[in-house]
Amino acid sequence: PFRITRYSQDGDLIFLPPWSLREATADADFYSTWKQAAQATGRLATIKGGALHARQFEAQSSFNIINLWTDNKNACTRVETQHLCKIFRVASPKNPYSIEAEILEYLTAQNMFLQHPELTTRYDLHPVNSDDTGIPVAIVTRYIHSNAKLWQELTAKIQHSRYPEPMREYSSRVTWFSILETTGKLGRLLAEFHLAMTQSRKNQLLNPETNTGDAKEKWLETILRSLNERIYQIRNVEPAQGLSPQDCKRLADFAHDLFEKIKQTEHLGLLIRTHGHAHLGQVLVSDDGLYLVNYETDSLDDEEYRLQKQSALKDLAAMMVSLQFAWSTTERNESLPVFNEILSPESEYGRHAIRKLEKFSEPQRYAPSLIDLENAFTRSYLLTIAEDASGIELLPQKNSDLENLYDFCFLLRILKEAVRDLRQLNPRFRTDLKILMNHVDGRLKRPNFEPFFNSPARFSLSPDQEPPYGMDSEFS
The missing domain is CATH 3.90.1200.10 (Aminoglycoside phosphotransferase (APH), C-terminal lobe)
Structure with a gap:
């Protein structure tokens, strides 16, 4: 039900291909079951044949890029997320590798797209030991809700600051x-x-x-x-x-x-x-x-x-x-x-x-x-x-x-x-x-x-x- 595309040996960009929100609900049960099974074993297989372990760390990104659009027939809304994880580079001098990244969790609450004009993100950092390289792996959960909020807020603030009311x-x-x-x-x-x-x-x-x-x-x-x-x-x-x-x-x-x-x-x-x-x-x-x-x-x-x-x-x-x-x-x-x-x-x-x-x-x-x-x-x-x-x-x-x-x-x-x-x-x-x-x-x-x-x-x-x-x- 899903396909992850990533750049080999490089985690500068985590790329999630287009998703259909109309069809996403049907995938929710699969992702929930898959995630539970993975957590039970503590080991997840990756597309490149590696494996992830469940030890978690807190991390933050340098930049986040989100694409939202509809298809030609306006049948569904599609989402593409490019997540820049430059700060995720934690390679040691003995092991100078870049980051290999995978997105493991799906957007499980699709109705949030329509209900809340906010953004929430969770970041986990996992080590991978499948090929003895010690390359860490970033796991990202993304919820996307609205667009152009900064433009509206900034313009309103400029108006407020340029023309203050008396005594205020x-x-x-x-x-x-x-x-x-x-x-x-x-x-x-x-x-x-x-x-x-x-x-x-x-x-x-x-x-x-x-x-x-x-x-x-x-x-x-x-x-x-x-x-x-x-x-x-x-x-x-x-x-x-x-x-x-x-x-x-x-x-x-x-x-x-x-x-x-x-x-x-x-x-x-x-x-x-x-x-x-x-x-x-x-x-x-x-x-x-x-x-x-x-x-x-x-x-x-x-x-x-x-x-x-x-x-x-x-x-x-x-x-x-x-x-x-x-x-x-x-x-x-x-x-x-x-x-x-x-x-x-x-x-x-x-x-x-x-x-x-x-x-x-x-x-x-x-x-x-x-x-x-x-x-x-x-x-x-x-x-x-x-x-x-x-x-x-x-x-x-x-x-x-x-x-x-x-x-x-x-x-x-x-x-x-x-x-x-x-x-x-x-x-x-x-x-x-x-x-x-x-x-x-x-x-x-x-x-x-x-x-x-x-x-x-x-x-x-x-x-x-x-x-x-x-x-x-x-x-x-």
Whole structure:
């Protein structure tokens, strides 16, 4: 009734194939009986012919990835869980093996998916003694319930912190610092995820390839084609709804100049295989941590593109775009015609709305800003990257190269959002264009990348020693 797919000798990702929740109840009795029989003997057979013993330990994961979707006929909901267990690496120096992982318990209470918008997880760590390697095995039980909780919560908190009520500014101030704490934690967890993705050395599907010239040229060719397609679609929008001809020309020139700079970058950090452009709408928040949902490209994407290594900065830039949207959602522009209609003192509703708005004012004892929010995320991300030995593989080693690559990834992401909203006739398309042109004109403040370059861990190499970048035997 079930099939487990895993990466041989590598436990960086535990992968559970799609499950049908409609059919899951019929499997419950089997799993219950199978589990009881296994516990009675204290020994479970694994797919690879090994065996697990029932001695349990507590453990926690570095990152959790969950995919939820329905089939083409909407007949059932399917679940795919990718559980990153980088922290599960407990190999001793005498036994330097990675982790072999299996999921042994099924989602036994499927009705919880519909009843509770929460996430609960249990982690057990088991040793395996079948082949005398001593490789530990992680056992994971997962219950998945809802999506996009972090986006909703973060936007509501930003609104509360930017416009506090009189005599309640302290509460809004506490809310603002809780936002900074959440985004800082998100940056740290995303960095843990990217670092773990560079540490699977034995499986070809995950093993980072060296940054060869061919790989770089192939990536640049794919990205340039995507960039031109998105700019073409933006330029074809009527000026009344889209950009003016002058803005379109500035956009094309900006993209071309930036791409030429990227071509000169020696190391692009093309190491991340699984890439879905993480954003706030894909992140859940729960009592036991943050969860990244649907971290994968669309199944309709070209298979060659799905297997191509990407830069970690694509995720970083995508998260910055998400923060831009969360912030812009709470913006007040009282010069718009709609505000003139709503806030008209001639109507009873307008007078009520004016009194309501007057209750809220800008905070006096603290100053919430978008750049502080972005820096809280990037600082945690960059420090986590810099303090790991493999982190130097992920990002360019020159500040100018890092800034150019970030600007380029940000441009790709906001163009993607604009094209998507344009196709769906989403009114947010106007916000996309505003962020896009602010980026083109340099009105957006770039996040501070100094924590990465000033980290003490980066200076552990001798002056004449080149960073590995996946070149030496350990990374090949």
